[in-house]
Amino acid sequence: MSPDSSVDFLIVGAGFSGLVAAERLSNAGFRCVVVDQREHLGGNAHDRIDAAGVRVHDYGPHYFRTNSPRIVEYLSKFTGWLDADYKIKSFTDDRYWSFPVNLNTFEELVGHPATTADFETWLSAHRIPAEHPRNSEELMLSIVGPELYRKFYEGYTLKQWRRHPRELDPSVCGRVPVRTNRDDRYLAEEFQALPKEGFTAMFQRMLDASPGVELHLGVDFEEARRRWHHRHLIFTGPVDQYFGRRFGALPYRSLRFEHESFTREQLAARAAVSGKPGFWQPAVQVNYPAADVPHTRILEFKHITGPLPEGSTIIREFPKDWTPDDEPFYPVPAADAKAAYRRYAELAAAEENTSFIGRLATYRYYNMDQVTGMALAEAERLISRYSTHA
Numbered sequence: 111m112s113p114d115s116s117v118d119f120l121i122v123g124a125g126f127s128g129l130v131a132a133e134r135l136s137n138a139g140f141r142c143v144v145v146d147q148r149e150h151l152g153g154n155a156h157d158r159i160d161a162a163g164v165r166v167h168d169y170g171p172h173y174f175r176t177n178s179p180r181i182v183e184y185l186s187k188f189t190g191w192l193d194a195d196y197k198i199k200s201f202t203d204d205r206y207w208s209f210p211v212n213l214n215t216f217e218e219l220v221g222h223p224a225t226t227a228d229f230e231t232w233l234s235a236h237r238i239p240a241e242h243p244r245n246s247e248e249l250m251l252s253i254v255g256p257e258l259y260r261k262f263y264e265g266y267t268l269k270q271w272r273r274h275p276r277e278l279d280p281s282v283c284g285r286v287p288v289r290t291n292r293d294d295r296y297l298a299e300e301f302q303a304l305p306k307e308g309f310t311a312m313f314q315r316m317l318d319a320s321p322g323v324e325l326h327l328g329v330d331f332e333e334a335r336r337r338w339h340h341r342h343l344i345f346t347g348p349v350d351q352y353f354g355r356r357f358g359a360l361p362y363r364s365l366r367f368e369h370e371s372f373t374r375e376q377l378a379a380r381a382a383v384s385g386k387p388g389f390w391q392p393a394v395q396v397n398y399p400a401a402d403v404p405h406t407r408i409l410e411f412k413h414i415t416g417p418l419p420e421g422s423t424i425i426r427e428f429p430k431d432w433t434p435d436d437e438p439f440y441p442v443p444a445a446d447a448k449a450a451y452r453r454y455a456e457l458a459a460a461e462e463n464t465s466f467i468g469r470l471a472t473y474r475y476y477n478m479d480q481v482t483g484m485a486l487a488e489a490e491r492l493i494s495r496y497s498t499h500a
């Protein structure tokens with residue numbers, strides 16, 4: 111096949127990394143082609159309004175949050191924001207618990223009112239100190255002690271990763287805050303909000319503001335590299351796939367989602383359970399740590415995404431072993447997986463005129479604000495490189 115045309119940048123992946131890089135580069139005067147093998151924009155952050163009128167995230171809940179005013183300022187060029195109150199619960203021992211662990215959780219545990227001082231005294235008596243926790247189990251035992259660790263973390267983590275917390279980085283369980291006051295927000299970052307009309311609309315505006323960008327959906331990398339000659343490639347797909355898995359596939363975890371929608375009448379019958387008329391469950395996310403429940407969490411996006419239709423949709427999320435036919439949702443945060451990645455990272459560093467950015471290409475659990483920052487930095491570097499070598 112002869113190439114369709116010649117461009118400055120071929121960008122593989124229309125998620126945060128690829129689209130932010132494309133926007134910056136095109137506004138610096140470069141011609142970019144962005145391709146994605148999926149039929150939609152936004153990568154894993156893609157969202158849409160479903161038949162019940164609920165804005166749902168198709169690839170798991172995406173809670174935007176950041177401590178970086180620079181990232182908020184950049185994305186605000188393409189979206190307004192909806193204040194998001196990310197409150198979640200854990201369904202454990204047949205009841206809903208306040209989660210992440212906070213003073214309310216402690217009161218639920220002891221069954222009477224308590225103070226921060228009471229909770230701190232209890233924690234001091236139960237913690238198993240570890241000066242340098244080597245894994246998620248040591249970390250959580252050193253923060254909350256065995257009882258809360260077993261109730262909320264051990265089973266959930268084992269189910270999610272099919273690896274015991276003692277085989278996983280401290281960062282896996284350490285991502286979730288533990289507080290001794292009544293702050294029960296799921297996340298700790300200062301800015302917590304969602305794009306007002308959703309992520310997909312934000313990405314569409316980003317493209318509308320990028321005059322030199324051509325988007326081709328439903329096109330994979332192999333086809334794209336034949337169709338477009340390019341001076342530089344930006345690859346945001348899985349790094350092992352790029353190199354033909356020559357050292358074997360890197361380990362990933364995958365997920366399966368089941369959607370179920372409810373009418374207003376069905377929700378009315380659940381009001382006693384959800385505690386909130388018009389909703390199926392009490393919070394946007396309920397965790398299910400028990401081993402005999404196959405899903406890890408149930409999401410009800412109506413709590414946070416707006417609009418507020420009469421019905422609602424829930425999505426059950428099931429962890430899944432990854433095979434090459436599945437979406438590689440999570441790089442595995444464990445020592446053996448990192449060692450396997452290092453061999454690909456060496457190949458990537460030696461690849462000429464090619465940038466590997468984003469979560470899959472760098473095999474690291476980055477949040478959306480972090481990959482935005484990475485794409486901005488890489489675009490700046492490339493603008494300066496190719497502007498001086500025109």
Ligand SMILES: Cc1cc2nc3c(=O)[nH]c(=O)nc-3n(C[C@H](O)[C@H](O)[C@H](O)COP(=O)(O)OP(=O)(O)OC[C@H]3O[C@@H](n4cnc5c(N)ncnc54)[C@H](O)[C@@H]3O)c2cc1C
Pocket residue numbers: 122123124125126127128145146147148152153154155169170171172173174175329330331332346347348351365439440467468469470476477478479481
């Ligand atoms: C279940 C889940 C929940 C998450 N929750 C949060 C959250 O709450 N908050 C947060 O900040 N972050 C969250 N994240 C992380 C967030 O999804 C990422 O930070 C972000 O989407 C990474 O963007 P990206 O562009 O690097 O990758 P992606 O969004 O994965 O985009 C890569 C794109 O490349 C395409 N692609 C790959 N290979 C090829 C190929 N060979 N040819 C063509 N196209 C290809 C893919 O189809 C995909 O669209 C979550 C991730 C998951 C999986």
